[in-house]
Amino acid sequence: MDEGSDFDVPEASDRSEEAVPLFSVGEVEGFSAEDAAHYASDELEGLSDAPKSFGRLAWTRFRHHRLALLGGIGLVSIVLMFIVGPMLSDYTFDQYDVADRLLGPSRDHWFGTDEIGRDLFVRTAQGGLYSLRIGLIAAVVATIAGTLLGAVAAYFGGWTDGFISQLINLLLIVPALIVLSVFSLYFGGDANRLAMVLAFLLWTRIARVVRGVVLSIKEQEYIMAARASGASHARVIFRHVLPNVIGPVVVEVTLLLGTVIVLESTLSFLGLGVQPPNASLGTLVAEAKGSIDDDPLRVLTPGMFIVLIVLCVNFLGDGLRDALDPRSRNERN
Amino acid sequence: MGYATLLTLVRGMSGTEMSEPLLKVDDMSVSFKTDAGDVRAVSNVSFEISPGEVLAVVGESGSGKSVTALALMRLHPKNTETTGQVMFDGMNLLDLPEPQIRSIRGRDIAMIFQDPMTALNPVFSVGEQIVEAIRIHNDVSKADAWAKVVDLLQLVGVPEPKQRAAQYPHEYSGGMRQRAMIAMAICNDPKLLIADEPTTALDVTVQAQVMEVLHDVQEATGSAMMLITHDLGLVAGSADRVQVMYASRLMERGSTDEIFYESRNPYTRALLASIPDLESVKDKLDSIPGNPPSLLNPPSGCAFRPRCSMSVPQCAEAVPELVAFGGNHASRCHLATEIDITTGVNA
Amino acid sequence: MFAYIVRRLLATVPLLMIALYAVHVGISLTTDPRADFYLCLPRCQDGFDTITEAYNLDVNVWLRPFTWFASLLQGELGESSSIGEPVGEVLRSRGWNTALIAVPAFVISAVFALLLSVYSARHQYSKGDYFFTGLAFFGLAFPSFVLALIIQNVFGVQLENWFGIKPFNTGRKTGTNPLEILRDITLPVMSLSILFISADSRFGRASMLETLNQDYIRTARAKGLPERRVVWKHALRNALIPLVTLWALNFSVLLGGSVVTESIFSWPGLGPAFIRGLFDADIDLILGIVLLTGMFTVFFNLVADIMYGVLDPRIRLD
Ligand SMILES: Nc1ncnc2c1ncn2[C@@H]1O[C@H](COP(=O)(O)OP(=O)(O)O)[C@@H](O)[C@H]1O
Ligand SMILES: [Mg+2]
Numbered sequence: 002m003d004e005g006s007d008f009d010v011p012e013a014s015d016r017s018e019e020a021v022p023l024f025s026v027g028e029v030e031g032f033s034a035e036d037a038a039h040y041a042s043d044e045l046e047g048l049s050d051a052p053k054s055f056g057r058l059a060w061t062r063f064r065h066h067r068l069a070l071l072g073g074i075g076l077v078s079i080v081l082m083f084i085v086g087p088m089l090s091d092y093t094f095d096q097y098d099v100a101d102r103l104l105g106p107s108r109d110h111w112f113g114t115d116e117i118g119r120d121l122f123v124r125t126a127q128g129g130l131y132s133l134r135i136g137l138i139a140a141v142v143a144t145i146a147g148t149l150l151g152a153v154a155a156y157f158g159g160w161t162d163g164f165i166s167q168l169i170n171l172l173l174i175v176p177a178l179i180v181l182s183v184f185s186l187y188f189g190g191d192a193n194r195l196a197m198v199l200a201f202l203l204w205t206r207i208a209r210v211v212r213g214v215v216l217s218i219k220e221q222e223y224i225m226a227a228r229a230s231g232a233s234h235a236r237v238i239f240r241h242v243l244p245n246v247i248g249p250v251v252v253e254v255t256l257l258l259g260t261v262i263v264l265e266s267t268l269s270f271l272g273l274g275v276q277p278p279n280a281s282l283g284t285l286v287a288e289a290k291g292s293i294d295d296d297p298l299r300v301l302t303p304g305m306f307i308v309l310i311v312l313c314v315n316f317l318g319d320g321l322r323d324a325l326d327p328r329s330r331n332e333r334n
Numbered sequence: 335m336g337y338a339t340l341l342t343l344v345r346g347m348s349g350t351e352m353s354e355p356l357l358k359v360d361d362m363s364v365s366f367k368t369d370a371g372d373v374r375a376v377s378n379v380s381f382e383i384s385p386g387e388v389l390a391v392v393g394e395s396g397s398g399k400s401v402t403a404l405a406l407m408r409l410h411p412k413n414t415e416t417t418g419q420v421m422f423d424g425m426n427l428l429d430l431p432e433p434q435i436r437s438i439r440g441r442d443i444a445m446i447f448q449d450p451m452t453a454l455n456p457v458f459s460v461g462e463q464i465v466e467a468i469r470i471h472n473d474v475s476k477a478d479a480w481a482k483v484v485d486l487l488q489l490v491g492v493p494e495p496k497q498r499a500a501q502y503p504h505e506y507s508g509g510m511r512q513r514a515m516i517a518m519a520i521c522n523d524p525k526l527l528i529a530d531e532p533t534t535a536l537d538v539t540v541q542a543q544v545m546e547v548l549h550d551v552q553e554a555t556g557s558a559m560m561l562i563t564h565d566l567g568l569v570a571g572s573a574d575r576v577q578v579m580y581a582s583r584l585m586e587r588g589s590t591d592e593i594f595y596e597s598r599n600p601y602t603r604a605l606l607a608s609i610p611d612l613e614s615v616k617d618k619l620d621s622i623p624g625n626p627p628s629l630l631n632p633p634s635g636c637a638f639r640p641r642c643s644m645s646v647p648q649c650a651e652a653v654p655e656l657v658a659f660g661g662n663h664a665s666r667c668h669l670a671t672e673i674d675i676t677t678g679v680n681a
Numbered sequence: 682m683f684a685y686i687v688r689r690l691l692a693t694v695p696l697l698m699i700a701l702y703a704v705h706v707g708i709s710l711t712t713d714p715r716a717d718f719y720l721c722l723p724r725c726q727d728g729f730d731t732i733t734e735a736y737n738l739d740v741n742v743w744l745r746p747f748t749w750f751a752s753l754l755q756g757e758l759g760e761s762s763s764i765g766e767p768v769g770e771v772l773r774s775r776g777w778n779t780a781l782i783a784v785p786a787f788v789i790s791a792v793f794a795l796l797l798s799v800y801s802a803r804h805q806y807s808k809g810d811y812f813f814t815g816l817a818f819f820g821l822a823f824p825s826f827v828l829a830l831i832i833q834n835v836f837g838v839q840l841e842n843w844f845g846i847k848p849f850n851t852g853r854k855t856g857t858n859p860l861e862i863l864r865d866i867t868l869p870v871m872s873l874s875i876l877f878i879s880a881d882s883r884f885g886r887a888s889m890l891e892t893l894n895q896d897y898i899r900t901a902r903a904k905g906l907p908e909r910r911v912v913w914k915h916a917l918r919n920a921l922i923p924l925v926t927l928w929a930l931n932f933s934v935l936l937g938g939s940v941v942t943e944s945i946f947s948w949p950g951l952g953p954a955f956i957r958g959l960f961d962a963d964i965d966l967i968l969g970i971v972l973l974t975g976m977f978t979v980f981f982n983l984v985a986d987i988m989y990g991v992l993d994p995r996i997r998l999d
Contacts, residue, residue: 167696171700174696174697174975174978174979175704175974175975175978180704182940182955183704183959183971187708187712259822263824267825270826271826272960273959283824290945300830307822307824307827309822311821312822315822409899409902412805432908437905439905440903444903445900449896452896452897453896453899455900455915455918455919456993456994457994458915470904470905504994
């Protein structure tokens with residue numbers, strides 16, 4: 002998003018549409034219709050002119066994006082540690098021993114123990130995996146739903162577009178955390194259902210992005226040509242439209258993952274998300290917060306894992322965006 | 335009478351050639367640092383503009399014309415490296431301190447950009463933007479500046495200039511916006527006007543009108559003009575001299591007549607051949623087969639070689655030097671002296 | 682303009698109603714305030730009936746929201762069962778407390794985010810830009826509860842004598858003395874501001890960079906304007922346009938009560954009341970807070986759009 006642009010925004014139509022939005026909130030997080038248009042124009046360029054060189058350039062840039070690489074490596078390391086670590090430990094997730102309660106870190110208990118003597122390393126690892134699992138499911142579901150709904154809205158326009166747009170506005174009218182709280186407390190429960198609740202709220206952003214991209218490619222000649230030559234709607238959407246939105250969607254899904262992990266941990270911290278006996282990083286922080294004065298490490302450890310994971314995910318997303326966004330092709334020093 | 339004497343005579347008649355140049359660009363190169371490598375957009379370009387003279391800079395899109403203009407005003411993006419010298423009024427613009435170059439911009443050298451749709455700030459009225467250009471260089475009251483703006487808009491042919499001055503750019507048509515840009519550019523009587531493709535973005539129907547306005551104001555103010563265009567056709571009636579650029583280099587320069595009737599460069603001749611006749615419906619865009627080379631890794635030798643109908647093995651080996659043909663005429667081609675200038679290119 | 686406002690409200694109020702309806706039905710479907718009574722029936726039939734009456738439980742779940750809407754029309758928001766006060770009163774007193782930290786947090790984050798955006802955009806890829814971008818990345822990765830806990834621990838506990846805040850003290854400590862209020866709000870305001878600055882400055886930087894790359898900025902420079910003027914007049918006015926929407930959203934979110942930050946600092950604002958209401962299935966309170974936050978969103982979005990029209994002459998509100 003950073004770099005300048007000399008593309009042709011379909012200014013008249015886009016502007017007037019954005020001019021009086023019911024809720025302009027979706028644009029807020031840094032993705033406007035203009036970005037969308039830009040993505041679109043580039044994808045087209047990439048397809049028609051030199052798909053290979055664009056792909057290769059993107060990969061080169063991604064590799065040169067040191068932070069993105071760091072993010073990728075960091076994420077893989079953390080996940081590996083979460084998976085392999087508990088195998089090496091003598092303890093299990095819910096095995097407790099009150100005699101060993103509130104121990105500090107030792108060779109035996111790497112991260113110490115909690116109030117009823119459960120091993121915090123194993124709990125952190127499993128909780129972390131649980132958080133990641135919820136985040137991934139929610140991000141993927143939200144992405145699929147958002148992509149389809151956004152594409153459909155833009156492609157068909159008219160009544161369909163109006164309906165989906167109103168649905169998006171409906172979800173934006175009350176702050177996300179409020180809605181999430183209500184629904185996750187009452188409809189949440191296990192990981193899958195919590196993920197669905199999160200996805201239910203988070204598909205809107207991607208839908209807006211995809212809608213913007215599709216709106217601007219819809220007018221392109223080859224789409225019209227495809228329609229004119231008798232291709233079905235489904236065929237046009239899947240063969241011509243969706244391939245062009247993959248770039249922006251990949252970026253969005255990565256950034257969404259970070260958002261979901263933060264939201265899930267927040268809900269769990271408030272007691273509205275993951276419920277015992279399951280644990281996520283958020284519940285681990287909540288469990289430890291009462292003793293933060295005596296033992297800040299027990300709060301900091303799971304807290305910092307959330308921060309690290311989100312940091313890595315965001316670095317990755319930023320790198321992908323730089324790699325896939327044509328505007329950062331120039332100007333870097 | 336010898337050829338040289340004749341030449342001096344002719345030059346003497348044109349008058350302007352004898353005086354000190356207004357702008358003297360000496361061996362200027364500009365490169366962009368990008369992720370993919372260095373892009374050398376301008377390579378060792380030298381030229382002069384005399385007071386009151388119209389110099390046309392011609393070449394296909396991407397040949398480095400805009401970068402040349404922006405670099406000499408130091409308006410290019412940050413990721414560039416510029417070398418060489420740009421002498422103006424006894425100062426080298428390329429190493430002038432920031433406050434001084436600022437006082438030259440808009441006052442001594444003014445620019446008109448290609449796309450009037452984006453070159454004006456959408457959130458300020460046209461009048462405000464011109465007033466600002468006046469008041470930054472002159473100690474005049476707002477009211478006086480407004481009065482001058484109205485006169486200027488009148489001069490460039492904006493109807494109802496009083497009301498129009500208070501309007502915003504989106505309320506102007508493309509042609510009107512470009513007129514407003516021209517008004518803004520001449521508001522401080524600059525010594526040099528740089529017009530970068532001033533009509534390219536406009537409807538064909540208004541192109542001629544805007545060109546005419548530009549010409550009238552240039553003549554009225556007596557300022558020199560660097561007219562950048564990819565359209566040789568636009569140049570014929572309006573430029574004193576022409577210089578042709580291709581792939582960051584100067585390919586040929588000379589008086590307008592020399593370029594049009596005695597061109598000694600295959601690229602220039604290809605450009606000339608692509609000027610559509612009035613009657614013909616020839617498509618301008620694909621008239622020179624092929625595309626300009628990548629500036630990231632340019633071909634060896636002459637950059638035009640891959641598209642040149644006259645190329646010989648030598649062309650791949652070395653970049654040709656500029657060969658001078660007396661006066662100002664010079665061409666960058668290994669075969670420059672061998673080209674038969676008696677053959678009309680449009681024949 | 683008036684017509685525009687009316688039209689906007691006509692378009693959004695139904696949405697708000699639908700949201701409230703969905704929340705009402707959602708809670709009704711999943712909770713039962715009589716849960717404790719089923720075991721003791723018929724012995725406690727009286728209590729059972731009272732609750733049935735109070736919550737209109739004999740009305741069909743899908744119709745029940747309409748009784749709530751009906752009383753809303755009479756200005757009646759019901760009684761909060763978890764706090765034991767009328768919902769209107771809870772919203773008023775708690776809303777005031779929330780505003781006490783929301784307004785300073787909003788102003789501070791808006792000002793700092795703007796300054797950082799301009800700095801980072803003007804010095805793109807400089808050391809300072811990398812530094813602030815890094816900080817923002819870091820700030821964005823912090824869930825609000827981790828940040829608030831750390832701030833509370835470091836400043837409230839480790840440096841207790843600086844701020845005099847003990848962890849988990851309930852409620853604002855003092856009333857009216859401005860200095861004491863300042864002392865009380867410092868930590869929650871700090872937590873909130875850091876989060877909002879992180880998010881906004883990255884967005885602001887992008888918006889500013891986008892603007893600085895526009896042709897009209899080059900025109901402004903070509904006129905001979907000093908860089909200061911180019912940035913603070915020509916670029917800022919344009920870059921502000923998307924930021925206004927963001928600020929409207931921030932402000933409505935903040936005024937609706939920051940659930941996490943207020944809870945951690947035991948701040949008696951709307952946030953903790955909401956959480957408590959959720960756990961107690963205090964449906965009137967939850968609906969009251971959803972209504973309030975929804976109205977804030979609607980209102981500030983409207984304000985944002987009006988500002989849009991002021992900042993950008995291309996947009997006409999009619
Ligand atoms: N900011 C930039 N970064 C990298 N390359 C650039 C930049 N601006 C221009 N160029 C390159 O410089 C070359 C010359 O561009 P330009 O001067 O705009 O051509 P034109 O003759 O059409 O005006 C082009 O190949 C273009 O790709
Ligand atoms: Mg150009």
